[in-house]
Each structure stands twice: as C-alpha cells, then as structure tokens.
Amino acid sequence: MPNLDTFSGNWTEKEARHLLKRSSFGVTQNLVTTSVSLGLSGTIEKLFEENPLPEPPLKYLLDGVGNDEINDPGANYGETWVTSPPYPEVATTQERTRIYNSRNRSMYAWSFLQMQNAEISIREKLTLFWHNHFVSENSNPHREYYYTDVLRRNSLKNFKELVKQITVDPNMLIYLSGSQNTESAPNENYARELLELFTIGKGQAFGNGDYTNYTEDDVIAIAQVLTGWRVRGVQQTEALTSWFSNFNHAKGNKNLSHRFNNAVISENGANEYKDLIDIIFKQDECSRFISRQFYIWFINSELSAEIETNIIEPLAKIIRDNNYDIVPALKVLLSSEHFFENTFCMVKSPIDLMLSATKSLLFSAPKTSVNDEYNFAYVLYLAATDLNQSYLHHPDVAGWKAYYQEPLFYKSWINSYLLPKRLDYCRIIVSGGDLIIDEKKYTVPPLVPVLLIASRITNAQDPTILITELSNQLFNYPITESQITTLKDILIPGLPDFEWTVEYSNYINNPSDNAMRISVDNKLRNLIAVMVQMSEFQIM
Template identity: 70%
Template sequence: MAYLDAYSGAFSNKEAKHLLSRTSFGATNALVTNAVSLGLNATISKLFEEKPVTNFPLKYFLDGTGNNEIIDPDAKYGETWVIAPAYPQVDTSRERTRIYRARNNSSYAWSFLQMQNAEISIQEKLTLFWHNHFVCENTNPHREFFYMHLLRENALKNFKELVKKVTLDTNMLLYLSGNQNSNTAPNENYSRELLELFTIGKGDAVGNGDYTNYTEKDVVEIAKVLTGWRVRGLNNTDALVPYFTNNRHTKGDKFLSHRFNNAIISENGENEYKDVIDVIFQQEECSKFITRQLYKWFVNAEITLEIETHIILPLAKIIRENDYEIVPALKVLLSSDHFFESTFCMIKSPIDLIFSATKSLLLTAPKTSVKDEYEFAYVLYLMATDLEQSIYHHPDVAGWKAYYQEPLFYKTWVNSYLLPKRLAYCKTLVTGGQITIDEKKYTIPPLVPVLQLTAEITGAENPNTLITTLADQLFNYGISQEQLDALKDILIPGLPDFEWTVEYTDYLANPNDIALRISVDKKLRDLIGTMVQMSEFQIM
C-alpha cells in the first residue's frame, strides 16, 4: 500500500470533488471544474493560500421599526458592531440583553456566510477544526467573535504559537476559570484541558494519578505557572486585553514530573506560560496527538495500528521537523494516495450536509438586503444547531462527539432522532416549506434555481441523462439502474421517457409559458428533493 506516496492517478471531477468536499464546505460545479483545470498540485497550493478577513459581522436589524427590532446605539443598520463598545450604554439591562442577542445572531449568520462564500480554500474548514479543538463557550458577543477571529487568523499557522495565544484569550480565560486562578485560590481547569485536550492527550492510566503522557502533579504545577492572569470588565475599553497581576502569581520554580523529564519551570512572571508550553511541546506525543485529530477531521475517525504506523507517525515527524507548522504535513496528507483512497467513509457533519446542499444546487443567500442575506444564513445556523452541531455551543469541552467518541464517531450524526431531521432539512432547502426549531416556525422559500441547474446539463431533455448527471453532482459516484428507475418514477410517475422529453423541450421553446414553467419546476424540485434525502448524499 502506498500510504503517503504522492497521488499519481487521474485528477478528474471525482477526485476534485472529494478533495474540495473534505477541505471546504461543499463544492459547486464551477469550483470542481476550476480545480480539475488547475490540477492537483496547484489546487493544493490554492487551498492553503491565506485569505485575510476584510469584512466583519453587520447589524441587520432595522432600528425601531417594529416590536422585535433592536436599538443598538453604537451600530447603524448595515454597519458592523464589532468596532462598537463591548458594553452598550443603554437604559436597561433588558435592552442590553436584546442587543447582545442581536449581535450574537449576526455573528452566527456571518460565520455561515464565510463558509458559504469560501471558494477553493481550507481556511474556514480549519477554523472550524480549531474551534472544535479549543472549545470555548460564549461569554459575550465581542469576546466570542474575537476568539473565533483569533482562530481564523491563525488557522494556517503554527500550532504551538496558537496554543500560547488561546491560553491568554479573554474568552478562554473566563470559560476555563483562568481569570480565577491565583496563588491563594489555584484553579486547575485550564491546565488540565491544556494537557488532556489541547496539546498532548491523557493516554492510559498507568498508576495512581499517572497517565501515559502526564501526571496529576503536572496539572497542579502548570496551574501554578498560569496564575495571575486577569480579565477586565466589559465596560472597560481594554475588556478584550488580558492583564497580569504579579501579586496573584505563584512565585518560585515549578517542578514537572518524569513525563516531562523532570523539567523545572523557573520563575518568569508573565512569560512563564510560554515557557511551560514550550516544554510541553518538546514531547513528541504533541505532534502525534494533533496529527490524529487532523486525520479524524479530514480523513477517517478510525485509526488502526496500520494507520498509526504508516500515516500518523510520518506526518507527526513532518510537523516536528517544521516546529509545529501544520501546513506541510497537511499538504502531504491531502496529496497522498491514502487520502484519495479514503472515500465514502465519513458521514457528513450537519454543517457539511447543509453546505453540500446549498453549493451543489447553486443555492445562495438572497442579495436583496443585508437583513435578507443574514436571516437566510441564520436559518442555516439554526438548522445545524438543531442537528446538534452548533458553533460556539459545544456539548462539552471535548467538542463534538463525532470526532472522539468511540465506537460511533461520525455515526452520532445519524441516530434515530437526528436522521429524520437531516432528511427533512435537505428536502426543504430544495422544495421550500416551513420548519420548526425550538417551537418557532421559519418559512423557507424554494430558493434552489432548479431550472438554471437543469439548463446547465447537456441533454437534460433525456430523463436518464438528467438524473445521472444530477447524481454525479450530488453524490460522488454513479447510481444503480434500480435507483435510476426509482428516481425517474419521481420525475415522471409511471410514464415513458418521452413524456419528460416533450414537456421539457416545450418549456425550452416557451420559457415564458407560466403553466409549463410551474410544471417543470415542480417536477425538478420533487426529483432533487428526493435525491438529497438519499443515503448517498449523507456521506462523503
């Protein structure tokens, strides 16, 4: 088996779609065609181009025009609230809560627009990866946004340096009690997760308080290292900037265990956190730990001994040789024979599912107004949340279960409760309709341009050609004759092929005939609405 040998096979639509589906959120036909024309190596290079964020979440409520509108004194409609004070000066706490809710919703919708609008780029997929790796709950819209902004700006950069930046982020300091960690009241929340979830992993228990990669003593000593960091209140202009208080810091040397070669962290005040992170990263296990997490995210959740030996260890070595830059190793993985052999083994996450529907079917947010665009994206966010993948709101500090909970892994996305919802949302995106989330109803218009989609298919007047081409666009491999026949029965129930040929040809000759247009549109929506409910659409 070739494992990490460079892939040398054909780079056709199938391979391009596999690559783009795993590294971004869905892929339009245009993106797939572009990737094929570029070739594998150039597509990989393009995927890893850094794209600076030049736009920020906008306020999309109209002030004072209705009972549900928000008056935010520091941001006008259509302008960003991100540069406004984190603590709005309003008359009542109720108004402030409403403003926070509006800002949060804006941030969620904006995040989904970034994923929807990303083209050939791995940046958003990696941003979500880091968001799931460094889990941090919402404490305030500004803290929340700038935490994600930190992850987005560093998504393609150095893992070790990102750990240092996350450690002092005010959202993280509040979430894992770093703000309360002092010499008189030590708090081990962050030091424990720094080791267990963020850098090196726990490993098996080999003794009382002793694990493969660290000990309970290390948790205690690292907590001492991290004492003294504080967060200012939201009404302070430096609310997003952490500060160090020397009189709350535990003085003196800190002594790590044999798991870290009995390293001594010398007294170094506000720079001590950097010193201990550097010591942690001297352990080879850090590179193996992050490599396994990346493998589960991009390739497959199950890591066998064979995969550990031939994939994880060589990639971890590349990461160490590059001082914890992750891009070189990821490029090797995504260009390898192994990656292109690892198909149809991943159940789409809710976010992947939603965007594979929107992008495959040319469904975009309406551009009629900021409000319409953001409300469309916010509904997508609500769908993903209802399917138990909510950005900023993980079930616990370990992240989404699909990436760590054995033996189910990705199968957690398709239990008996979630699967019917997944299928219903997929169909609704195509056909339109009403959905209910948290007892609130939302009306989804039939935004998928099915007539445009079909117009781009050569030979669409032949129902066999139409269906097989749509299957190639929506799935990543062909369908059986039995499936083709069943889908044809959705398009033209019980009728011979020529009935579709005549009707579609008549429509093309008379596109302004309203009755014909409505009839063809409905048949196409019924067909595609069924196809996105098929099991083939649920995997990638």
C-alpha cells in the same frame, strides 16, 4: 498498505469533488471544473492561499423598537457592531439583553456566510476545526468574535504559537477559569485541558495519577505556572484583552515530572506560560496528537495500528520538522493516495449537510439586503444547532462527540430522532416550506434554481443522463440502475422516458411559456428534493 505517497491516478471531477467537499463547505460544479483545470497540485496550492480576512459582522436588524428591529447605540443598520463598546450603555437590562441577542445572531449568521461564501479555500474548514479543538464559550458577542478571529487568523499557521495565544485569550481564561487561577486559590481547569485535550493527550493510566503523557502532579505544577492572568469585566475599558497580575502569580520554580524529563520552569512572570508551552511541545507526542485530530477531521475515524505507523507517524514527523507549522503536513495528507482511497466513510456534520444542500445547489444568501442575507444564514445556523452542531456552543469542553467518542464517531450525527430531521431539512431547502425549530416557524422559499442546474447538464432532456449527472454532482459516485429507475418515477411517474424528453425540449424551445416552465420546475424540484434525502447525500 496505506501511505502518504502523492495521488498518482487520473485527476477527474470525482477526485476534485472529494477533495473540495472534505476541505471546504459545499461544492458547486463551477468550483469542481476549476479544480480539474488546476490539477491536484494547483488545487492544493489554491486551498492554502492566504486570502484577506473578511470584514466583521454587521448589524442586520433594522433600526427601531419592533420585534424584528433593534436600537443599538454601537451601530446603525448595515454597520458593524464589533468596533463599538462590548457593554452597550442603555437604560434597562432588558434593552441590553436584546442588543446582545441581536449581536449574537449577527455573529452566528456572519460565521455561516463565511463558510457558505468560501470558494477554493480551506481556511473556514480549519477555523471550524480549531473552534472544535479549542472549545470555548462566552455569551458576550464581542468576546466570541475576537476569539474566532484568533482562530481564523491562525488557522493556517503554527500550532504551538496558537496554543500560546489561546492560553491567555480572554474568552478561554473565562471559560476554563484561568482568570480565577491565583497563587492563593489555584484552579486546575485549564491546566488539565491544555494537556488532555489541546496538546498532548492523556494516554493510558500506568498508576495512580500517572498517565502515558503526563501526571496529576504536572497538572498541579502547570496550574501554578498559569496563575496571575486576569480578565476585566465587560463594563470596563480593555475588557477584550487579558492582563497579568504578578501579585496573583505563584512565585518560584515549578517542577514537572518524568513524563517531561523532569523539566524545571523557572520563574518568568508574564512570559512563564510561553516557557511552559515550549516544554510541552518538546514532546514528540504533541505532533502525533494533532495529526490524529487532523486525520479524524479530514479522512476517517478509524485509527488502526497500521494507520498509526504508516500515516500518523510520518505526518507527525513533517509537523515536527516544520516546528509545528501545520500547512506542509496538511498538503501532504490531502494530496496522498490514502486520502483519495477514503471516500464515502464520513457522515456529514450538520453544518456540512446544510451547506451541501444550499451551496451545491446554487442556493445562496439573498443579496437584496443585509437583513435578508443574514436572516438566511441565521436559519442555517438554527438548523445545524437543531441537528446537534451548535456553532460556538459545544456540548462540553471535548467538542462535538463525532470527532472523539468511540465507537460511533461520525455516526453520532445520526439516530432515530436526528435522521428524520436531517432528511426533512434537506427537502425543505429544495422544495421550500416551514422549518419548525424550538416551536418557532421559519419559512424557507423554494429558491434552489433547479432550472439553472438542469441547464448546465448536457443532454438533460434524457432522464437517464439528467439523473446520472445530478447523482454525480450530489453524491460523487455512481448510483445503481434500480435507483435511476426509481428516480425516474419521481421525475415522470409511470411514464416512459420520451415524455420527459418531449416536455423538457418543449420548455427549452419555449422558455417564456410560464405554464411549461412551472411544470418542468416542479418536476425537477421534486426529483432533487428526493435525491437530497437519499442516504448517499448524507455521507462524503
């Protein structure tokens, strides 16, 4: 029977790798070794440490007027554009559009760098979770940055307070028409999503406009509560903050339905939305709703009646007991026997896949220049986008289908069109080559340090040990004897084991022999390029 009892088994590399894969992006052997030394409780504490926030994104295109250059009045090369005005004062609309595009690209690349560079920390995984939970979109890079900054700053904090901040965030007010919601022209977009997608869920219909957790009349009343919030145009000062217009606010009390115990929200001007959210969060279903979202994100998409009773309900109680601080519940969930029983049941998201194929194989952004570093990360963003997970650009307000659409859930990431692309992108990251995205070519050099990876495996001159250890690192569970035999044939086609033993040993003894080095590098690269295309690498 599933339960939230603390995992009591042996803490080995297998368990450490499972926890780190699910709670972060990509796992190096060094991080696994550190986690094993920390133990389960030590790793959990490390994951939830409050680390300093990252420095803001930089202008990474060189100064100039060429195709790969830009003159941004808000920032020189290597400086952040975040502190500059959100509306560049330039001569033409075309110039402004180019500046916006360069800042957008910087924002996307920088976001991938945060995920790539995070070590034993859950913050970036939770930031992406909230990004998928509170879907919002805006083409202005400043508003994108400040929105994700709210998510990152609050990623380990209080769910209820985050909902309050999101409700009056300029990005969300624009995206779901909250800035157009006035007493004379009420707009129900945000009110509806606040209930259905962000806090409590819809549930089954019991009558016309009456659902398990709210009614259509509640949507109407909540829209009135939220009237009056405005956002200034991007050309204006204070464009990045919202403001309250009492003139546009619907006055008087607002009455909620029996679903909220007929609560009355009294007139309270600019603070009325806070009163509303406090009332919504008095419903226990809010804790169950977010518990299910965490469960699907971190554990499994199958929410059976047994899971509801033995996992969701006690998890929800922990959240309520902590007044919607989420960390205590997540620590229990990720430390549980149930978490470590649910392995290899989740198809990696495109972002997880791309960062598994880079970080796990010690392929990091080049440190030669800001331009090189950001260009590397931007290609990862484009690849994930091409695989249907576009950061900051969801398909709809419900988020990515993998986390809500039954019955496929994670399988949404794979179909006859996407799977060949996934496999090819993984291969190219290892072997190098050209990624063709939207008919544009991006060249990926063969920078995975395959010789370094092999050097960290004891007795790598034995092809069985080499392949077994690589599979443990990449797949986190044993492969079959027949798979090992097949992979040996990739490493040393048609040759006996000792041929690899001799060649690798000769290389170790003569590392300055360039021809020998190239030969061993090619063999290892071919082997690992095949392994990252195996179905075992697609799941975690």
